[in-house]
Amino acid sequence: MTLHILATGTSRGIGRAIVERFATDDVRIVGHATTPGPDRIAADLAMPAGATALWNMALDQLDGRIDILINNAGIFEAAPVDLPQQEWSDAWGRTLQVNLTAAADLCRHAVLHFRDRPDGGRIVNVASRAAYRGDSPAHWHYAASKAGMVAMTKSIARGYAKDAILAFAVCPGFTLTGMAGDYVESRGGDKLLADIPLGRVAQPEEVAEAVHFLSLTAPPSMTGAVLDINGASYVR
Numbered sequence: 640m641t642l643h644i645l646a647t648g649t650s651r652g653i654g655r656a657i658v659e660r661f662a663t664d665d666v667r668i669v670g671h672a673t674t675p676g677p678d679r680i681a682a683d684l685a686m687p688a689g690a691t692a693l694w695n696m697a698l699d700q701l702d703g704r705i706d707i708l709i710n711n712a713g714i715f716e717a718a719p720v721d722l723p724q725q726e727w728s729d730a731w732g733r734t735l736q737v738n739l740t741a742a743a744d745l746c747r748h749a750v751l752h753f754r755d756r757p758d759g760g761r762i763v764n765v766a767s768r769a770a771y772r773g774d775s776p777a778h779w780h781y782a783a784s785k786a787g788m789v790a791m792t793k794s795i796a797r798g799y800a801k802d803a804i805l806a807f808a809v810c811p812g813f814t815l816t817g818m819a820g821d822y823v824e825s826r827g828g829d830k831l832l833a834d835i836p837l838g839r840v841a842q843p844e845e846v847a848e849a850v851h852f853l854s855l856t857a858p859p860s861m862t863g864a865v866l867d868i869n870g871a872s873y874v875r
């Protein structure tokens with residue numbers, strides 16, 4: 640049976656690598672971005688109704704069946720503590736909405752969809768090393784959103800394994816995308832890389848490989864697992 644996949648944040652970086660990794664598999668994958676493109680639905684996850692609209696549009700495109708949900712979309716913007724209060728609050732609201740609440744909404748739709756099927760389904764959430772290690776003084780909200788995503792993943796795994804609904808998370812460290820590249824340079828470039836024993840940041844293709852494994856072939860007993868891809872810069 641051809642598997643149907645909805646993946647968010649697929650216009651560039653890790654998301655694009657994820658789509659490309661599935662190219663030779665027997666799957667139909669619908670991607671997502673804030674602007675439309677080939678095999679990509681436009682939806683604004685910063686809006687409270689955005690995730691539900693995306694789910695419904697993807698369900699229509701995939702003939703009423705989604706087997707795998709991959710939550711990859713996220714934003715990374717600074718919110719230093721000396722911002723004016725309203726700007727600080729707005730930054731927290733945007734980050735939590737896109738990185739956590741929209742992902743939660745999609746997970747909820749997936750669980751409701753999967754639990755009515757004998758073969759269940761799979762959820763793969765792309766979180767971050769920041770969920771465990773924290774992040775910079777200007778990115779409390781980003782770390783908090785990713786920690787919430789990990790906790791949500793584990794809760795889903797524990798709550799719905801009996802329904803054959805499996806949930807996994809991936810926690811990349813710095814990954815060679817535009818977003819992370821700008822951040823690495825802003826934090827000192829080579830000096831920051833010295834904190835990574837492997838000596839380099841991860842490649843998007845490495846993260847995509849882990850997502851591919853969890854989506855298709857990871858054994859059911861792995862449900863609730865979190866895979867770290869950070870060059871040993873944080874080990875649990």
